[in-house]
Amino acid sequence: MKFNSMLRHWSSLLLLSGVLATGTTYAQSEAPECIAPAKPGGGYDLTCRLAANALQKTGLIEQPMMVSYMPGGIGAVAYNHVNGVRNADPNLIVAASTGAAVNLALGKFGQYDVDDVRWLGALGADYGAIVVKADAPWQNLDQLMKDLQTKPGQIVFGAGGTVGSQDWMKAALTAKAADISPRDLRYVAFEGGGESMAALLGGHIQVFTGDLSELRSHLESGKIRVLAALSEERMGGPYAEIPTAAEQGYDVQWPIWRGYYMGPDVSDKAYQEWVNKLQTLSKKEKFAELRKARGLFPMSRFGYDFENYVKGQVAQFKELAEEVGLKQ
Amino acid sequence: MFDFLIHGFGVALTPLNLGLAFLGALLGTLFGALPGIGPINGIAILMPLAYTLGLPAESALILLASVYTGSEYGGRMSSILLNVPGDAGAVMTTLDGHPLAKKGLAGPALGLSAVSSFVGATIAIIGLTLFAPLLAQVAIMFGPAEFFALMVFAFSSMAVMMGKDPIKTAIGAVLGVMVAMVGVDSGTGVLRYTFGMAELYDGIDFVVMIIGLFAISEILLMLEHANRQDVDDEMPPLGRVMISLKELAYCKWTMLRCGVIGFIVGVLPGTGASIGGAVSYTTEKRISDKDGSFGTGNMRGLAAPEAANNASAAGSFVPMLTLGIPGSGTTAVLLGALMLYNITPGPMLFSERPEVAGGLIASLYIGNIMLLALNLPLAGLFARVLTIPRWVLVPSIAILAFVGIFQLHSDLTAIYLMLIIGIFGYLLRKLGFSLAPIILGYVLGGLMENNLRRALAISGGDLGILWQSGISLGLWIAAAALLVLPWLLPKLWQARTSKA
Numbered sequence: 026m027k028f029n030s031m032l033r034h035w036s037s038l039l040l041l042s043g044v045l046a047t048g049t050t051y052a053q054s055e056a057p058e059c060i061a062p063a064k065p066g067g068g069y070d071l072t073c074r075l076a077a078n079a080l081q082k083t084g085l086i087e088q089p090m091m092v093s094y095m096p097g098g099i100g101a102v103a104y105n106h107v108n109g110v111r112n113a114d115p116n117l118i119v120a121a122s123t124g125a126a127v128n129l130a131l132g133k134f135g136q137y138d139v140d141d142v143r144w145l146g147a148l149g150a151d152y153g154a155i156v157v158k159a160d161a162p163w164q165n166l167d168q169l170m171k172d173l174q175t176k177p178g179q180i181v182f183g184a185g186g187t188v189g190s191q192d193w194m195k196a197a198l199t200a201k202a203a204d205i206s207p208r209d210l211r212y213v214a215f216e217g218g219g220e221s222m223a224a225l226l227g228g229h230i231q232v233f234t235g236d237l238s239e240l241r242s243h244l245e246s247g248k249i250r251v252l253a254a255l256s257e258e259r260m261g262g263p264y265a266e267i268p269t270a271a272e273q274g275y276d277v278q279w280p281i282w283r284g285y286y287m288g289p290d291v292s293d294k295a296y297q298e299w300v301n302k303l304q305t306l307s308k309k310e311k312f313a314e315l316r317k318a319r320g321l322f323p324m325s326r327f328g329y330d331f332e333n334y335v336k337g338q339v340a341q342f343k344e345l346a347e348e349v350g351l352k353q
Numbered sequence: 354m355f356d357f358l359i360h361g362f363g364v365a366l367t368p369l370n371l372g373l374a375f376l377g378a379l380l381g382t383l384f385g386a387l388p389g390i391g392p393i394n395g396i397a398i399l400m401p402l403a404y405t406l407g408l409p410a411e412s413a414l415i416l417l418a419s420v421y422t423g424s425e426y427g428g429r430m431s432s433i434l435l436n437v438p439g440d441a442g443a444v445m446t447t448l449d450g451h452p453l454a455k456k457g458l459a460g461p462a463l464g465l466s467a468v469s470s471f472v473g474a475t476i477a478i479i480g481l482t483l484f485a486p487l488l489a490q491v492a493i494m495f496g497p498a499e500f501f502a503l504m505v506f507a508f509s510s511m512a513v514m515m516g517k518d519p520i521k522t523a524i525g526a527v528l529g530v531m532v533a534m535v536g537v538d539s540g541t542g543v544l545r546y547t548f549g550m551a552e553l554y555d556g557i558d559f560v561v562m563i564i565g566l567f568a569i570s571e572i573l574l575m576l577e578h579a580n581r582q583d584v585d586d587e588m589p590p591l592g593r594v595m596i597s598l599k600e601l602a603y604c605k606w607t608m609l610r611c612g613v614i615g616f617i618v619g620v621l622p623g624t625g626a627s628i629g630g631a632v633s634y635t636t637e638k639r640i641s642d643k644d645g646s647f648g649t650g651n652m653r654g655l656a657a658p659e660a661a662n663n664a665s666a667a668g669s670f671v672p673m674l675t676l677g678i679p680g681s682g683t684t685a686v687l688l689g690a691l692m693l694y695n696i697t698p699g700p701m702l703f704s705e706r707p708e709v710a711g712g713l714i715a716s717l718y719i720g721n722i723m724l725l726a727l728n729l730p731l732a733g734l735f736a737r738v739l740t741i742p743r744w745v746l747v748p749s750i751a752i753l754a755f756v757g758i759f760q761l762h763s764d765l766t767a768i769y770l771m772l773i774i775g776i777f778g779y780l781l782r783k784l785g786f787s788l789a790p791i792i793l794g795y796v797l798g799g800l801m802e803n804n805l806r807r808a809l810a811i812s813g814g815d816l817g818i819l820w821q822s823g824i825s826l827g828l829w830i831a832a833a834a835l836l837v838l839p840w841l842l843p844k845l846w847q848a849r850t851s852k853a
Contacts, residue, residue, distance in 0.1 A: 189542035219688075223672075
């Protein structure tokens, strides 16, 4: 008896994992699918779940959307997969973000370039922010920039990505705005925003170039000071007090958009259907709630408008990467 | 001050949450017991499930957290019985646990490890309740330089740990460090040893590494012996699963010490149950291994890592709940679950969402008692995994390994990689290498390199930063003492006795 119950434990587990594993092959069917090109729990997961939940709750899709994971190469594996294997799947969308554009610009996605997929649209965005500790000597961005110009080697920046990542870009663009070469910047790469925040609070770095939404809980704690939001205009709610960089005379903007792309050979009809779906979705009130719940600010760019936006961004990053000598 | 806890018990004692804590404990033990399925996989499987079922945030978190603590209990089973760590935290448990089982003491070993797990977890949960806000401030003082010193300390503990063949230990650790080098360099974004394969950008995944190294090589070893009827083939007799008061008394200080050590290690960001187990095992070996019996089946050598890995698991909730910083890989996944529910962990969590923070901590108390109740009488039942004939067991492990890896990566490259690592691990075992230093070198090596480079990036290349702070200086001295004392003490002792 005991023996049998053990076997049953094993077989049910096998069945469970089997079902999950075959998910990817099953996906060729009619059910819509969103690939998060990362492990569960990160930003790409959130991007997929936003689409999946919102589309279902607003009744825009009949079958529930499946979210599957394809980690590897900061999104490169999924990009190659969509180009090589499921290049014409009309039911498949893949989550992307500013980070994907940065990697494309750096040539990290192998042989494929920004033109090799169909850019669908963005449903929300987050914005970069320049953060210092509450007891730091800088009260505003200008003071920090002036100090940075006189002693760039003594102010240590840190964020959750490597040199060349989108987190680093925020620091590099900020330095550039102060006429400092990003190469002279002292930058420390952590793994994720949480680690960077801890390093800032622990006094190990002086400036953290993070994202607005991840700062929300820390804003109320009074332990940090946000010198600037890297958005076009001030954000509402708890962020209303934070001035933009532009307000303070420095032209730095860093939106982290959250959007989707499809395979290169998807038909125009299927592509347009998805564009329409996302567009309709973005106007629903229910969607605004769901987006807000995930800490995202509004952003609506769809279809060719979005495609041009991404291409423009990639071109801009390529330029910056060449300037700093990062291009591979 | 403890309002949140009282409130929390109110939340945790509702029938739904009690049931979920029990379910989580049961599933967690099972996930932990099965090699290849650790707490991370378990939580990753259940997280979307809990969310789609519409469970409230605190209930989902209670379920997932009890899976985590449960798997730290379960991890010991296959470590003791099969010499395959059920999860990363149980790597050190194999060292004395399996020899005990071979001596015919599998039952007492399972019983003792369940009690040690309970003691370790209890210490840590009390610590979590009392010191959560306080300890967060200590953890935050650990910058890159301090982390680097901690890794040096960990490596030097390892050097004296597996004393039998120091050269093979060193080679193993270096191999592990080399594997950790693969992938995008975390400082500059340069690709290393990826041979143009995008699949290798993120490095060699921990799960691929551990399943290949342990499970696949184990399968190969089993296959090799398939045609022979060795005495080894038989499952170690279980004996009595309860333990005597004498054994408890023998191990009581070990459990208490290692519970505290494990808790402290767990609180440090980035160091989870595996490092907690390693640090406590080596410390305990220093303190109480008088006759060199550690590694040959010493009860204390088993109690130490088991108390510590459970304590670390609970300890890693401290930085997660108070700062929003994961204390371990698994709490990083749990953090993802919180985000799913739009709960921002951080200093405000205890005042803003007391039902989440308090409910979670209260459920840890309840879950821990459930786990002890599950794991003492049912240890024998779980252990029956081993009475499954080999023709069922080998393919089952193989299928689970393949399916688990494919489910995580949806990619055949990971499977090939797992097989290559498995064959390599098999060869190493045939050559008499121990696998634990490889895994530890792999885990610690990556952390060590990242933190060294972060520290140097902060100082602009000035090495002085590495021993500037009191904490790092203390760790350096401790590391040096660990290396020198075993060699120096006997000499001093000799000198004194010869004079007298």
